[in-house]
Amino acid sequence: MEDQVPDRVDEEDEFRVRSLLGGYCRSLIPADTRTLLTGFSPLEPRLTIWTPKKILSSRTKAKSTLGKVEGPYRCVDHFESLAEEDFPGKDTLDKLFNHAVERFGSLHCLGTRDLLSEENEVQPNGKVFKKLILGEYKWLSYNEVDTIVDEFGSGLAALGQKPKSCIAIFCETRAEWMITAQSCFRRNFPLVTFYATLGEDAIAFGLNETGVTHLVTSAELLETKLKNVLPQIPKLKHVIYVDQKKINTDGYTAGLSIHSMQSVRDLGALPENLERPIVKPQSSDLAVVMYTSGSTGSPKGVMIIHSNLIAGMTGQCERIPGLGPNDTYIAYLPLAHVLEMTAEISCVTYGCQIGYSSPQTLSDQSTKIKKGSKGDSSVLRPTLMAAVPEIMDRINKNVMSKVQEMSYVQRTLFTLGYKYKLEQIRRGYDAPLCNVLLFRKVKKLLGGRVRMMLSGGAPLSPATQRFMNVCFCCPVGQGYGLTETCGAGTITEVADISTGRVGAPLICCEIRLRGWVEGGYTHNDKPNPRGEVLIGGPNVTQGYYSHENNDSDFFVDEKGQRWFCTGDIGEFHPDGCLQIVDRKKDLVKLQAGEYVSLGKVESALKNSSLIDNICAYANSEQNYVISFVVPNQKKMMELAKQRRVTGTFEEICTHPEMEREVLKEIKEVAVHSNVKLQRFEIPIKVHLSPEPWTPETGLVTDAFKLKRKELKNHYLHHIERMYGGK
Known part of the structure; x- marks a missing residue:
């Protein structure tokens, strides 16, 4: 996120604002609020209410039941069995x-x-x-x-x-x-x-x-x-x-x-x-x-x-x-x-x-809400919401676009407040004065009362997760699960301040890793074991209706527990938290033998404010990666004006000069991204699509995951062009 806020501010200004914020923030926190902000967990009675979230987040959350690095890992809070604590006997x-x-x-x-x-x-x-x-x-x-x-x-x-x-x-x-x-x-x-x-x-x-x-x-x-x-x-x-x-x-x-x-x-x-x-x-x-x-x-x-x-x-x-x-x-x-x-x-x-509600009426700025009237969040003022990363990315880019339009003084104050609060979060604390003075209006975009958000359906970028933490003043949990596991697998704890991870196994299941040698993922990988994620437990479903391939996706172990093979590649951290690092179907071998993770490439490049959506593509008979990009219309029009390219948005997207500019942006983002891309992973050709990808177009799922087969067929002519066929 740091690379999305304005780059430079005067050092004297920064010192003055930091002193002001630091002096007031601690004194303004009421005693009962400190308990919430420090992340006290009743599951850890040995920790006091003054324990920063940083300490809570570093505790062991899951362990391997057999002591093996590949697992199976289970949550330490309910290590023995699933208990019917809240609703005993309610089994339907x-x-x-x-x-x-x-x-x-x-x-x-x-x-x-x-x-x-x-x-x-x-x-x-x-x-x-x-x-x-x-x-x-x-x-x-x-x-x-x-x-x-x-x-x-x-x-x-x-x-x-x-x-x-x-x-x-x-x-x-x-x-x-x-x-x-x-x-x-x-x-x-x-x-x-x-x-x-x-x-x-x-x-x-x-x-x-x-x-x-x-x-x-x-x-x-x-x-x-x-x-x-x-x-x-x-x-x-x-x-x-x-x-x-x-x-x-x-x-x-x-x-x-x-x-x-x-x-x-x-x-x-x-x-x-x-x-x-x-x-x-x-x-x-x-x-x-x-x-x-x-x-x-x-x-x-x-x-x-x-x-x-x-x-x-x-x-x-x-x-x-x-x-x-x-x-x-x-x-x-x-x-x-x-x-x-x-x-x-x-x-x-x-x-x-x-x-x-609906995605088209969610906020005051949503596409179906008449200007001047209220969106659903403003009227309902929810305390809880779930979201897919695509929606959070849009909110992130829209807010930061507004920040860029502020006066120098406003922009400077926002930047300093953002960086100060980000530092406080990393230390395990909050910044209440920043919340009141700087982020109150942003928070009101979703009604002003959201106390927790849960992201699922696809990986959430660290930059967007930090943005939601800072500007909406609430924890953003990442979850990992599939339809085949009832959506349950892992969820990050409220006190976990790390990014890029999906948390420890839930109390209803356990997770183990299965090595995938062809893709280069094994239990012996350093610093942490990696492999295909397998989820086992009573939440694992009964298979597919009238399908014969259930045996390859589901299996029952020697103890009678059902397991599902997810096809996702995970890495277990020492504290028992899982990170999804790849997907089997997203891995493509180039002509020279290098493996390219298309999902990893997309995750890195979506951080660009110029890119609303991107699909990386690679042909095994070629030696380079290409991409399809849905550019941000506002940013694209501004860039076209700077480069003296005129026309409608559709005409600008087909202009060779704008393709070169987007490729230049892609290379710049790839170099500075937290997700390290190898040179052969960076797309060297691009097609710009003026039409957004929505579930209605059939190019993405309802959770906004890319439908690679449909995207390939849709852009087949451009694939041939970019690979020199036409």
């Missing part, structure tokens, strides 16, 4: 929800903002953007959600949905998604989930593979995506749309019944339906078949049983201190992603309130 998801209703019945549970109006706004380039004006959050209490869950589940049963028979949901993140899920958990209807941005072929594939007869969706997705697909799904009999509006059912497949969610609830509320006996699930019953968006090939449905999810959530919640009814969670990531689904179920279990 319906029991967790019923328990939450009993405890928190009258409290707010799920909240949605009213749509007051929408307008079309014409952009200078002729494009039309839809802008929304939204009202306050309207809340359903736990008791109200419980009633809706009862009625909707009863209505689905009345429409012929059978226990242990799959039902699908293809819908955006919203309260009705979670209500549908809880209805299915209660009546033992395994829920098949699909990303709302999944392509038509993938949707048809998954619906046919699981043989569903009932599908829950939204009116928009029904009319824009599903209408063309439905004739390809012969077993589907009922489609339920969750919106309040009425839709035209003309032109749909004969024999297909289309219902509103309210009409299904009304059917379920009839006494003869509501009083039907419920077949409750067992802990070993299938709860979810979660189709991954997949960075390669056809989507795969991961089979998750109730006990898998409960084990995974137990591990995740243990790393979030103080989770409870005082927390507000903002939900905007895809609920068909295991990170978001488990986060929301956990929040409901602990009595939190969940306010629904």
Whole structure:
């Protein structure tokens, strides 16, 4: 991050500001706040509240149970076994929800903002953007959600949905998604989930593979995506749309019944339906078949049983201190992603309130929020949020862009305050005066109350992690997990001030490394052992739906424990924390025999303020790396003006002079990056793409991971050009 703040400030100014900040910060911390800021952990009673986070973060967090460097490693806080501390006997998801209703019945549970109006706004380039004006959050209490869950589940049963028979949901993140899920958990209807941005072929594939007869969706997705697909799904009999509006059912497949969610609830509320006996699930019953968006090939449905999810959530919640009814969670990531689904179920279990949002309405500056009106974060003021690195990177670049536009005095003060607080964080302390004077406005971008953020889905760069720590005044935990492990694997502790690592194994699982000689990763590597990450424990799922390759990805050891082979390359540090250093599929051997880690190259170069997104590419028959770059439009236009290159953004991106400028920036960033790149790893040719990569374009997943195969096909002509073929 240091290389993103203004470079030079007057030394006398720096001394004066440091003295001022240092003198005030310690005196302003109330005694009760010191406990929070110093990271006191009740798991370590021998440490006092004055112990800096630096000391807490250096303690041993996990050990190898067999004393071998490759593991298996387990968390030292719960070394023996997984304990049912908070919810004894609650071994299925319906029991967790019923328990939450009993405890928190009258409290707010799920909240949605009213749509007051929408307008079309014409952009200078002729494009039309839809802008929304939204009202306050309207809340359903736990008791109200419980009633809706009862009625909707009863209505689905009345429409012929059978226990242990799959039902699908293809819908955006919203309260009705979670209500549908809880209805299915209660009546033992395994829920098949699909990303709302999944392509038509993938949707048809998954619906046919699981043989569903009932599908829950939204009116928009029904009319824009599903209408063309439905004739390809012969077993589907009922489609339920969750919106309040009425839709035209003309032109749909004969024999297909289309219902509103309210009409299904009304059917379920009839006494003869509501009083039907419920077949409750067992802990070993299938709860979810979660189709991954997949960075390669056809989507795969991961089979998750109730006990898998409960084990995974137990591990995740243990790393979030103080989770409870005082927390507000903002939900905007895809609920068909295991990170978001488990986060929301956990929040409901602990009595939190969940306010629904979307990436397009998250903040006041979001693309669908009309200028002058408030985004969801400003209205909801959440205390907890999950994010993928792509979203944090955007926030980072947007804020730093605003800093560059400040006056010299403002910029200097911000820079000095930033560096001072960064130094305090590294020592294990906070800087409250900086928080009040310098970072309060930045913090308000997300409502001003966020006490913890969790990043998952892809590696978070150290620069962005430090930026979020400093400017948003809250710990940013990195998590590592996969759909196949219920999103659970590792999460960094609140007190851990290190960057680039994903923490120690959660209490629900253990992790070991398997050497990969071909890629050059072994247990004997110095300074730390490295290898493919294997995750074992009760959170490891049951394999892929109707797939024959389960044996190569999953296995059971001699003790009967299930393991999943992740394909990620990890390194264990002496304190038991894991760092993800590579991925098998991202490794390409060049013509001369050198291995290039494409993910490593991208991680290093995304730190450039000129680059919004980048995909590195290498052909084994060639001896150099090339890249596709989505440049930052504002920075690119400024650079073009300096170089006297004129035209639209699209024309500027195709100008040879601008390609040379971006390559010059790439080399500069590669030299100064914390991620050390070898000379052969640095791309020497580039194609600039004026269109951003979004899940809607099909070039990235819903978690914004690159789809390398699709990107290669999309830019095939440019690959041939850059490699001299055309």
